[in-house]
Amino acid sequence: MxxxxxxxxxxxxxxxxxxxxxxxxxxxxxxxxxxxxxxxxxxxxxxxxxxVRKPSAREYDDCCNEFWNVTPYVIKGLCRKEILFAIDILIRLFAMSC
Incomplete structure (x- = not known):
């Protein structure tokens, strides 16, 4: 109101x-x-x-591992000219709650 x-x-x-x-x-x-x-x-x-709380060492490591494991999918999508796929993966990377 x-x-x-x-x-x-x-x-x-x-x-x-x-x-x-x-x-x-x-x-x-x-x-x-x-x-x-x-x-x-x-x-x-x-x-x-x-x-916002500081992540534990384990949570930080898990977040970094997830980032480095998923990032190549963006490059693969761009190389294959699959722009929507690359954008979707990129959005998921930005939305990671680490």
């Missing part, structure tokens, strides 16, 4: 049966109004789930 003063909120309406699961999901939730007192605990918004 966008208000006249250009403040924006995300309004979420959901069935009562899903309330507990919703509150356990994203930790950036801020409840503005609980007029029926259905939420029994204080909810403090936190971005802890979005903090």
């Amino acid at each position: 966008l208000f006249d003063d250009y403040n924006k909120i995300d309004l979420t309406l959901l069935p009562l049966e899903e309330l507990d699961n919703y509150l356990k999901g994203d930790k950036l939730i801020k409840v503005l109004i609980d007029k029926d007192c259905r939420i029994k605990r204080d909810i403090v918004p936190t971005d802890i789930d979005y903090h």
